[in-house]
Each structure stands twice: as structure tokens, then as C-alpha cells.
Amino acid sequence: MEHKSGFVNIIGNPNVGKSTLINALTGEKISIISPKAQTTRQRVLGFLSTDDYQIVFSDTPGYIENPSYELHKKMLGYIETAFEDADIVILIVEPEEKDINPDLIKRLKSLQIPLIICINKIDTSQQQKMNELMAYYKKEFPKADVMLISALHNFNIDVLLARIIEVLPEHPAWYPKDILSDRNLRFFVAEMIREQIFYLYDKEIPYHCEVYIDYFKEEDIPKIGATIFVSRESQKRIIIGKDGNLIKKLGTQARKNIEKFLDQHIFLELHVKVKDWRNDDKILKQFGY
Structure with a gap:
């Protein structure tokens, strides 16, 4: 065949x-x-x-x-x-x-x-x-x-x-057979953080959020820094929560999922910035769209 x-x-x-x-x-x-x-x-x-x-x-x-x-x-x-x-x-x-x-x-x-x-x-x-x-x-x-x-x-x-x-048509493989996706680790890590935003926050908040990986230092215990972009200042306050309780919960849940995905412990640091990113073509390209 x-x-x-x-x-x-x-x-x-x-x-x-x-x-x-x-x-x-x-x-x-x-x-x-x-x-x-x-x-x-x-x-x-x-x-x-x-x-x-x-x-x-x-x-x-x-x-x-x-x-x-x-x-x-x-x-x-x-x-x-x-x-x-x-x-x-x-x-x-x-x-x-x-x-x-x-x-x-x-x-x-x-x-x-x-x-x-x-x-x-x-x-x-x-x-x-x-x-x-x-x-x-x-x-x-x-x-x-x-x-x-x-x-x-x-x-x-x-x-x-x-x-x-x-x-399925007859054709040689389109991609190397030892890889699982066309996306890199940074993409999957950002998506896992965004996934937890969908679970932890209500209403319009998840739809105004995008996650960008600032750094991914592959050390004995990898260090990952990510920024959560939101559209408005009020949304930033919601993401952070009272005394930072919600962003701590977000960080904990995301870290556990990332550790399961990578099969190793990591350090995860999250920040929140306000930027009207959904209508900005330049920023969307930076995010990979």
C-alpha cells in the first residue's frame, strides 16, 4: 500500500x-x-x-x-x-x-x-x-x-x-513524523494559561484576554514569564482580584497544568497589562494571528 x-x-x-x-x-x-x-x-x-x-x-x-x-x-x-x-x-x-x-x-x-x-x-x-x-x-x-x-x-x-x-489521499508525509504539532512550546504554555482564564473568570473577561510569553528559560527548573493583555483597566483589576487573590489562583492552576504537560516542575510569573489589542493588527501579528 x-x-x-x-x-x-x-x-x-x-x-x-x-x-x-x-x-x-x-x-x-x-x-x-x-x-x-x-x-x-x-x-x-x-x-x-x-x-x-x-x-x-x-x-x-x-x-x-x-x-x-x-x-x-x-x-x-x-x-x-x-x-x-x-x-x-x-x-x-x-x-x-x-x-x-x-x-x-x-x-x-x-x-x-x-x-x-x-x-x-x-x-x-x-x-x-x-x-x-x-x-x-x-x-x-x-x-x-x-x-x-x-x-x-x-x-x-x-x-x-x-x-x-x-x-485519505496517497501522499508522502507533510511533516516530520516525530513531532505532534506545528506549534512550539511557548504557544502551548500561553494557551494553558488562557485556558484557565476561561475557567476562572466570567462573562466577557476571557474574550478580552490574550497571553504572551515574555521569556522561557530552560534551566533545571524552567522559569516562565507571561503577560496577560486585557482591553480595559477595569478588566485588569478583575484579573488580579482583591489583594491579588485571583491572579494567584490563576497562576497556581496554570502552573499545575504546564507542569503536567512538561512533566517537570516550573516557576511561573504572571503580569497584567492594558492594551486594546483586539483591533490592533500590529499587536495581533505579534500574538501570532
């Missing part, structure tokens, strides 16, 4: 489980997750490699209908790129979800490559609802594979992976 390799790009509405799915498929924590929508902001590639194939999975931000900031436009750009370089597209939806953007549906129907529709979170809905949704998507996309999965509980992930391998 010839070697197979290709880009398998995962798209869908916000908070439907795209990041959980890529983590389940690769067996690694490629993308951060949280209960809040729009946790993923950048396109992240995760690789699953064997002697016979390499699958380049792509996690993308949730589809935004009316972008309000330059940041949102950048996020939509990642989705556009995912359509352009895909060899296989996975559309992930939730039970009872039929409210998909008409432009997105039109784009999906025009695809000339394999489309796999995954109805996720099946443990949260009744079988009759699932059957109705399966019938709906099979009618709307007659050429697509439609399957039920639970990314969180690994249900049917093996079936999905087998189908991906089956329709």
Missing part, C-alpha cells in the same frame, strides 16, 4: 466540541477546551503518524457570522484557509442543531472532497432525536458520511478514524 497523508480540517459552530475531537483523534492535548464558546482562536495542527500514514488534523475557531473586531476577521480567515487546503472536511454538530450559517452550508455542498458529518455529544440527547438528525443531514448532504460520536467519551472515534484513513 502506498503511503497516505492529508489535511483533515474540523469545522463547525462555536462550542460544538471541535477541540475535544482533535484531542481524541490524536491522543494528545493539541487544543485547549472550556465550557465557554470561542475558546479556540487560532488554527492549530495536530499530527497522527504511523509507518503507513500521516493525518494532519486542523482545529479551527467556531464560525462567526458578524465579526466585530479585527481579531474575529483573523479567526474567520483561519476557517477560509481550512477550506482551501483540506483533503477531507469534518463538520461537527450538536444534537438538535440545524441552525448552521447558510453561507457555510453552501460552501460545504460545493466541496469536491470527502465530507464527514459528526453528530457529537450524543450522550446528551434521545435516540429518536439522533435518528431525525441523521436523516436530516443525509438528505442535505447525500454524498457525505454521517455518524454519531462522543468526542468526550471516545464513542465511535475508532470508526471515524478508520473512515478518515480509508479516504
Whole structure:
């Protein structure tokens, strides 16, 4: 059998489980997750490699209908790129979800490559609802594979992976087989800090935060310094909390996750700065957008 390799790009509405799915498929924590929508902001590639194939999975931000900031436009750009370089597209939806953007549906129907529709979170809905949704998507996309999965509980992930391998094009590996992602350590560390912001803070606060790694000193005990950028002074006060109690809690939780990821102890230092970064193209480029 010839070697197979290709880009398998995962798209869908916000908070439907795209990041959980890529983590389940690769067996690694490629993308951060949280209960809040729009946790993923950048396109992240995760690789699953064997002697016979390499699958380049792509996690993308949730589809935004009316972008309000330059940041949102950048996020939509990642989705556009995912359509352009895909060899296989996975559309992930939730039970009872039929409210998909008409432009997105039109784009999906025009695809000339394999489309796999995954109805996720099946443990949260009744079988009759699932059957109705399966019938709906099979009618709307007659050429697509439609399957039920639970990314969180690994249900049917093996079936999905087998189908991906089956329709993967013949091609040499796109990336070295000894790496897991196209992103470096600094990116993952920043994302783990940002992930905890989504868990610890409410309302609009996580959406006004970006994390930048100032330094990463690889010593016996690595020293990491990071700055949390917020849009307004009032948000800075919320991040820090009374007597610094919240930022201490954030630092502790983030440090534990980073230590688990790196499998070693670290020192983590956090600072907070105010800057209207979401509409500043220069700053967004500095952050990797």
C-alpha cells in the first residue's frame, strides 16, 4: 500500500466540541477546551503518524457570522484557509442543531472532497432525536458520511478514524513524523494559561484576554514569564482580584497544568497589562494571528 497523508480540517459552530475531537483523534492535548464558546482562536495542527500514514488534523475557531473586531476577521480567515487546503472536511454538530450559517452550508455542498458529518455529544440527547438528525443531514448532504460520536467519551472515534484513513489521499508525509504539532512550546504554555482564564473568570473577561510569553528559560527548573493583555483597566483589576487573590489562583492552576504537560516542575510569573489589542493588527501579528 502506498503511503497516505492529508489535511483533515474540523469545522463547525462555536462550542460544538471541535477541540475535544482533535484531542481524541490524536491522543494528545493539541487544543485547549472550556465550557465557554470561542475558546479556540487560532488554527492549530495536530499530527497522527504511523509507518503507513500521516493525518494532519486542523482545529479551527467556531464560525462567526458578524465579526466585530479585527481579531474575529483573523479567526474567520483561519476557517477560509481550512477550506482551501483540506483533503477531507469534518463538520461537527450538536444534537438538535440545524441552525448552521447558510453561507457555510453552501460552501460545504460545493466541496469536491470527502465530507464527514459528526453528530457529537450524543450522550446528551434521545435516540429518536439522533435518528431525525441523521436523516436530516443525509438528505442535505447525500454524498457525505454521517455518524454519531462522543468526542468526550471516545464513542465511535475508532470508526471515524478508520473512515478518515480509508479516504485519505496517497501522499508522502507533510511533516516530520516525530513531532505532534506545528506549534512550539511557548504557544502551548500561553494557551494553558488562557485556558484557565476561561475557567476562572466570567462573562466577557476571557474574550478580552490574550497571553504572551515574555521569556522561557530552560534551566533545571524552567522559569516562565507571561503577560496577560486585557482591553480595559477595569478588566485588569478583575484579573488580579482583591489583594491579588485571583491572579494567584490563576497562576497556581496554570502552573499545575504546564507542569503536567512538561512533566517537570516550573516557576511561573504572571503580569497584567492594558492594551486594546483586539483591533490592533500590529499587536495581533505579534500574538501570532
